[in-house]
Amino acid sequence: MDKIYYQSSAETGIDLIHGYYQQFAFERHYHLDYHIGLITAGEQRFLYRGEHHRIGPEELVIMPPDELHDGYAPHLQGYQVRVFSIDPQWFDSHLNLVNPTTLSFKQLIIRDRTLFYQLIQAHLLMHDDTLSQLAKDCIPYEALSVLVEHYATTKERPAVQLGQQTLTTLREFMLAHLDQPIHLHQLSDICQLSPIQFQRRFKAAMGITPHAWLLRLRLEQAMNLIKAKIPGTDVAQQVGFYDQAHFSKAFKRAYGVSPSQVS
Incomplete structure (x- = not known):
């Protein structure tokens, strides 16, 4: 049974999604934001720029704004995913990038176990009421700056x-x-x-x-x-x-x- 949760975060420009998709399939669509998806169980398949892709546990996918794609579970057990939905302006205003207007990522699918679990931890902590206020304030930058540092086409100054x-x-x-x-x-x-x-x-x-x-x-x-x-x-x-x-x-x-x- 599909279970999908959309959550706002305290960080303006970043929303969170946590879903278990079994029967629901996304038709071809696009987002206005960057969607960074982290597969925690199962497998997702999707069509992007005329090619079929598959992504499984401990892998993350970066879907840029305005790019048509679909998404579905190829197996009966479905898949579980955590997603950051990030306004492109967030990167421009929160990261001191060398060329902010040309931000893009080198890979569609990233297999980096350390980064994967850093982002999973950030996703969980961004709505953890037991954290100190300062920790809550710092989490988004700490997690996403690592992603940009290693996998974006531009760097922070x-x-x-x-x-x-x-x-x-x-x-x-x-x-x-x-x-x-x-x-x-x-x-x-x-x-x-x-x-x-x-x-x-x-x-x-x-x-x-x-x-x-x-x-x-x-x-x-x-x-x-x-x-x-x-x-x-x-x-x-x-x-x-x-x-x-x-x-x-x-x-x-x-x-x-x-x-x-x-x-």
Whole structure:
């Protein structure tokens, strides 16, 4: 039985689709957006530019705007797919491309297991309410910039690193607001950069994403509070975890012990 879910995301210009197609077949049609499809089970076949193609598990297909194609399941078990629907303007406004108006991709079907699972993870996380606000803000760029870097015909311009004084200012701001949702635009405003420029320059300087840095600051402060004998439930709230279970899981992943095991 076909099951198809269309979801808006918090990121303007990106919508999400999750479907299990068994009987439904797409007639010849086109999209105004880029459709990036990730097959998680089964097989899909489609006709594109006069040629028949097949795509299976751990493969992704990039369907450009305005290109006629169809799509169907050749076998009774059908296929499962996760799709990013991306407005072409998103790439122009969110990636600092060398030639943004000539963006295209080198391959229709990509077999890259690492990238596949990075994009699957991003698709899942873009509607995960347990994530920090900063993580939600950063996910779309992190996932899609990798796709563009490796498989687009144009590249992003080299990123300039943030200076040490700027990084110190950012750290002080984060430490002062650990118990609050921190938005990407707040950090980029401090640096007088666009959110995308900020993400690229931050990672060039630190080697990790802004939300990974924030998570570590939260956990380091949590360790200090636990050593000071503050109850674990209070610690979780003070460092911005509003769910004790997620705090304990993150803490153990970072330190190898649960908060209750720290003496």
